[in-house]
Amino acid sequence: MNLPGITIHKLIDQLTQSPFSFALYRLPWTDEPILVLQEEGKTEILGNPTDLNGKRGFVLTPFHQTQTHPAIIIHPDKVAHGWGNISQVLEDFASARNITSAGTIITEKKITNDEEAKIEYEQAFSRFITPLQNKAFRKLVLSRNYTQELDITFSPLSAFIRACNSYPRMMISLCHTPLTGTWIGSTPEIILSGHETEWHTVALAGTMPMQGETMPTEWSEKNQEEQAFVSEYIRQTVKRFGSKLKEKGPYTARAGQLVHLKTDFHFQLKDTSHLGDILKELHPTPAVCGLPKEETYTFILRNEGYDRSYYAGIIGWLDPQGDTTLYVNLRCMNIAGHTATLYAGGGILPSSTVETEWEETQQKMNTMRNIL
Template sequence: MADLASDHTTTGADTRVYSLKQVVNAALASGLPVAVWRLPLGAATHACISFDKAFQVEHPELENSPFGFLFSPFVVGEQPSVFIKADITYSSGTGLLQFSDAVTQTQKQEFIVALESAETTNYSWHLNSSEAIHQQTEAGFKNAVTEAVKTIEGGQMEKVVLSRTAAKPLPADFNLVDAYSLMLEAYPRAFATLVSVPGTGTWMGASPEILVTIDPEKIFRTVALAGTQPAINGEPVGNAIWRQKEIEEQGMVERYVLSCFKKLRLREYTEVGPRTIVAGNLMHLRTDFSVDLKEVDFPTLGTDMLHLLHPTSAVCGLPKEPALNFILAHEGYGRSYYSGYLGPVNSPDGTHLYVNLRCMQLQKDQAILYAGAGITAESNAAKEWQETQHKMQTMLKILTKF
């Protein structure tokens, strides 16, 4: 398979251009953390690499952060939030490397040497240093859904999002960057990511859900995304028919975003939706919210909304505290970075944090796929299991191409 860039780069007087495969392999060979991403409908893939091998942050603050990539778990504190500082940056649009001022001449030269042998050699990705991942069975998931419906009917919560895993063997000829390239082709409208950090592990995903973005024009954005049904090839989204269950689920997520604005006493925002959008092989209901920070004096809105929103009602439930407690008590495994958030911070394209959905974690010889479903009083355990099956097709489709 062809790489995303041809073969030349620049580092001071060096004018060669490198492929994405060379850059990722050089980072892995050097034992360095690397993050790769492409924005929805973006033309170029970007990467950053840090010489800090374990840069953890407790409470991310977006406004004062250097350029880098943030990778945070579902439950803050159970795993660390990792920040991959952009010591080295790369764009497939040019094939050029750039080194920050913090990089020493020795570090630069050692990385360039690693690049020279990185095109033809496949290096192992970084693995999670913790124990084996617990799996959620079909029976366990369906029992949790049944228990959740009872709890909701009892008035203890309105909605809870339950998830599960599936372990799939990696094909013998699986290649990390080739898999990422396939993901870019298959899901042009998704936020496509590849993150590999020593001790933390390696994750790939194609997420449809914005958590917080702030573009170079200082426009803040977030979305309310909920409701799921299969997308039919060639069928206009305007023909989608939504059940009451999905409409109510979307309304809950929308009200939660508005409640966060209310807590911050923010009244100057724009709301558009809900409307039907396509994400891979699925359709969802989505409402977009935006704030023009050039006109609204709220310099910390990004950080404040990040901490209020996460975990969103779309991946946790409502009210947040009883829903989260139910998940921790009944889900049967630890989500780790699934349904956390990730993305570039203060890049030339701005800050773009997405919920880590439609993703998989790569182990030595298998992939762990993750998917969840929103449970309300109208939920049926068999249908919710089927919804997770549909969502797992996003990553399963990539594995089956090898």
């Protein structure tokens, strides 16, 4: 991706500390940055996914909605494609308003201790593996976060551009609102995308590291079983809303220095005014929650030991009358002052081992560490 001018670079970094809401994102296999800017008014809070019915704008929802972490939509007062158009929009915006003043209260987060993080994860793993081995659940997803210090010269936009150049297969995002703070992400997982009658979602589960530049293809029984659970849930959900369902997969798909098992689901929708209803059923998918969905969702909230915030929520562009590109917010981090809090998780089955799952979260967090 080409670099924007110095002035625009500074303006976007300043926006991440302002009272204004914006999202900058780039879709997979493109070089075009897209800016969504809300010029006026407070960020709209959504009660639940069905509130998205008929809405148009940039969406950011948490894994679990609370007063601290509400679901929001950024109104698209201005939408600009490409650095040239983005520069013009931001220059006009800056000339009319002061965007240099801080609009969010930034509380530096406690830096994570490596040894303590490992111990906490092992304790959480023991809480998760027991009900799986007792066959109370078929699958659980265990995640964690990690807070590290940023260099004083850290630039959110520079990190966004590095992610764009490093991860062409993923949706890259830089999103800021006074309610959510600043988030940078690099996600491979579509939750819902489409245009008019043609729609698409995916089942993405199972993880292995790349072998240099060679994609491994020999998947363990655990990974195949995990992917099958996710596919079956999405298959049944899509059938309730769409028609003419077609599947492709599972196949090995690369995401940065990792590979996953992926199945594509293509289907038709006659009515796009109720996309929020579909999202309510899809989110959270078993890829970030577990099976059975409601029971594992409640278990995670009670036993994971921390708030996932906007990790594993929904992020992206929603337009029922145009193109919709919504993703699961994976491989992401929250920027607060001079700290970055990274998030990662993995599917746990009765056959899982704590060392293997810990290493998987390390590899996933490296997606964000590599752009810091």
